[in-house]
Each structure stands twice: as C-alpha cells, then as structure tokens.
Amino acid sequence: MVVSCFLDLASNLSWQYQSQIPLVDLSKPDSRHIIVKACEEFGFFKVVNHGVPLESISELESEALSFFSLPMSEKEKVGPADPFGYGSKGIGPNGDVGSVEYLLLKTDHSFNFHKLPQTTEKFPSAVKDYVWAVRKMACEILELMADGLKIQQRNALSKLLMDKQSDSVFRLNHYPPCTELEEASGHGGEGSRIGFGEHTDPQIISVLRSNNTSGLQISTRDGTWISVPPDHTSFFINVGDSLQVMTNGRFRSVKHRVLANSSRPRVSMIYFGGPPLSEKIIPLPSLLAKGKEESLYKEFTWFEYKRSAYSSRLSDNRLELFKRVAASS
Numbered sequence: 001m002v003v004s005c006f007l008d009l010a011s012n013l014s015w016q017y018q019s020q021i022p023l024v025d026l027s028k029p030d031s032r033h034i035i036v037k038a039c040e041e042f043g044f045f046k047v048v049n050h051g052v053p054l055e056s057i058s059e060l061e062s063e064a065l066s067f068f069s070l071p072m073s074e075k076e077k078v079g080p081a082d083p084f085g086y087g088s089k090g091i092g093p094n095g096d097v098g099s100v101e102y103l104l105l106k107t108d109h110s111f112n113f114h115k116l117p118q119t120t121e122k123f124p125s126a127v128k129d130y131v132w133a134v135r136k137m138a139c140e141i142l143e144l145m146a147d148g149l150k151i152q153q154r155n156a157l158s159k160l161l162m163d164k165q166s167d168s169v170f171r172l173n174h175y176p177p178c179t180e181l182e183e184a185s186g187h188g189g190e191g192s193r194i195g196f197g198e199h200t201d202p203q204i205i206s207v208l209r210s211n212n213t214s215g216l217q218i219s220t221r222d223g224t225w226i227s228v229p230p231d232h233t234s235f236f237i238n239v240g241d242s243l244q245v246m247t248n249g250r251f252r253s254v255k256h257r258v259l260a261n262s263s264r265p266r267v268s269m270i271y272f273g274g275p276p277l278s279e280k281i282i283p284l285p286s287l288l289a290k291g292k293e294e295s296l297y298k299e300f301t302w303f304e305y306k307r308s309a310y311s312s313r314l315s316d317n318r319l320e321l322f323k324r325v326a327a328s329s
C-alpha cells in the first residue's frame, strides 16, 4: 500500500515535469508535495485551477494596456519611480536598464491615480480587485507549503502577507515589441535584448501573470537558462530570497530574467508578497528543531534586507552578505 502510494506520487511527479516547468494543479489533493519538490529544485512553478476570476485578470490587463498607451507626458505625471510610480528603462536606483516601462505600486492603495486622465478611472479598482484575489491565492500556496514541510502552524508564512503592515508590492511591466529594424540588425537572438535583467526577488513569494508573449526565462541549478512558455490563463510562482532564508536554504530563490525579443508586446503583472518591515527573517523554528541544523544566515529584519537590496545592482547575489560564515572544525 505504502509502496503503491509512493509509486503513484513518483509517476505523477515525472508527468508534472514533462514540460520542464513544474505544474501545480491547486484542485488536486497532492499539490503540497509537488509544490515542495518544485521549490527545492527550481524555486519556480506554474499554477492552474487557481481560483482567481478571469474577469479580474482581463480587466486589469486592459486597464494596464490603456495606461501604457497614454502619451509619455501623461505617464510621466506619475513618475519617476522612486521606487514607486512610473518608470521607463531605468530599473531601481543603481543604474540598471532594460527594454521595459513599468508602474510600481504599494499594495496599500496609497498610490495617487488622480494625476492620470479620466480614461483610466477604472484602473485603481481593477488593481485593488486583482491584488486581493492574487494575495488570497498566494496565501493558499504558502499554507500548502507549510503543510508539505510539516509545519504545524499552517499560517506561519501566510500570516505575514495578511498582516496589515505587510510590505507587499505590485508591479505592471510593459515590454514594447522588437521592431523590424532591430530584428534585421541581428537583435532578437538569444540574450540580445534584455527586457529585465537577471535577478532574484527579495520578498517571500512572487505571483506572476503575463499575456501570451514569451520572454521569461529561469535559471536552473546548473546555470542553464530555460524559457517559460507563456500561458495567460495561469500563474507562475517565484520563491523569493526571504523564503529561502525562512526554509534555511531548503527552498531556493529562483534567478530569472526577461528577454524582450518578441515582435509582440509583453505585459506582465507581478504581486510581490513581503512581510512587515520589522519582521525578523529567520528559519522557521520547526525546520531547525529536529536535528543539529543551524541557521545558514545571520539574523536580520526585512527592513535591513530591503535597505541592503536597494543599494545593490539587479544581478547581485543579495543573500551572500547575510550568510553565516561556517565555523571551522
């Protein structure tokens, strides 16, 4: 009986990996095991049967497209991104650039949309509904992770996103299409036009959804880049640096990037679930309790990690600074 359950799970897992990207069906009872395996191996997986209403997704996509098609002078009224607001090409404060324009928002709805024209009047409520639904799904996934890791307190991770003080962020990215001229001049080849340079996300969990345009790639453990086939009806989950620390390195934060080589525009919407600023980012006690395992990381708060992240370049390994130096035996 035990053996047959194990075989069922194993054959199920190999099926899940056929497209290289782990696939999690949230309606299936075994999803917690697939989530844990995917977070250990890739720090990344695709989610179907997620329960986020399709109307709320398409409503936001159409509002985002209307925003990005406004004249530059209108978009600049809610810029520059410092870090919140509209930004074009420049990513973060330290000189990183990409073929992308974006709108970066706090999830507390404090962003001032009033400077935008009347045509965008439905934009704030579309963001609000979408963020609410996606946060709910992110919490469900974090609870399945806790189950899969056999952590007794199911909400040990999700409570951080539900906290009123949660420091979560929402980002809309627009990658303009590659022009015929660029394609003719040899652009469009592997790595030639960076939309968003390689990086890991600093938070706990990121929930990404894009239109049907390709571009997203993830790095595997051995450093190979694999392209993520786009699927506008699904979500993609990234393990962030904070979750890597909270699982004491058992889950890995995934390195990813976007190549903007397509002749069609790419629009993506990403919810970055973060803890309150004062939260200590330390391994979950039950993951350390069993054996002699010690934390691989120094103790720090989310505020300290974020401050350090914002003084780093996009591709820096930000966790390196927070690693404990192993005691020599």
Ligand SMILES: C=C1C[C@]23C[C@@]1(O)CC[C@H]2[C@@]12CC[C@H](O)[C@@](C)(C(=O)O1)[C@H]2[C@@H]3C(=O)O
Binding pocket: 083, 091, 092, 093, 094, 096, 104, 169, 171, 199, 200, 201, 202, 203, 272, 309, 310, 311, 312, 313, 314
């Ligand atoms: C270069 C940078 C942009 C970033 C802040 C940073 O200094 C390093 C982390 C970057 C990142 C990556 C994930 C998210 O897109 C983001 C909003 C975040 O929290 O960390 C961005 C930051 C940004 O664009 O402000």
Ligand SMILES: O=C(O)CCC(=O)C(=O)O
Binding pocket: 171, 173, 196, 201, 208, 210, 216, 256, 257, 258, 268, 270
């Ligand atoms: O736009 C995308 O598909 C990914 C962007 C990203 O990784 C980010 O905004 O952190």
Ligand SMILES: [Fe+2]
Binding pocket: 199, 200, 201, 256
């Ligand atoms: Fe990212």
